[in-house]
Amino acid sequence: MTKILQAEGNVGIEDTGDNTFVFEFQSSRYRSRALKESPWNFFRNLLIFKEPIGLKSLRLMDFEETTIWVQFHNIPLAFMHEDILLKLGRQIGMVVDLYRGENGLLQGRFARIRVRINITQPLKKCIRICAMRDEDDTIVLLVYGILPDFCYACGRLDHVYRDCEDD
Known part of the structure; x- marks a missing residue:
């Protein structure tokens, strides 16, 4: 765990049950x-x-929500403005941040928006x-960063496509 977090020294971890740990x-x-x-x-x-x-x-404590960077691909250049990107981001969660490039502009191949999402709900x-x-x-198209396996059919995080029971 210390290597994954790239932390100096030891990281103490205590299992408190119910898939919850104290670091x-x-x-x-x-x-x-x-x-x-x-x-x-x-490990996924x-x-x-x-x-x-x-x-x-x-x-x-509530562990049903987290913030995550989401890439928004295929946005028309005319829509690459802060107010429009905030509106798009709010369609999937509460907007926390917009990524601006080195020049401070929002232009690029895609927009990156950090949003707070409920991980118990299907992802768009x-x-x-x-x-x-x-x-x-x-x-x-939405590309979520730092996600474990998730189902591309129903959008849930608790299984993968081949195990999906959703018709």
């Missing part, structure tokens, strides 16, 4: 990094780090947008 970092710098860059992919399993708040019991694979009244709809 103890020797370095506050690496602890902050693990929280900021969460979620992590650990989603590892979500959450900051304990106050005296809240571990059993009351695409978004349909209408650029102009007299043109056909454009299909914006």
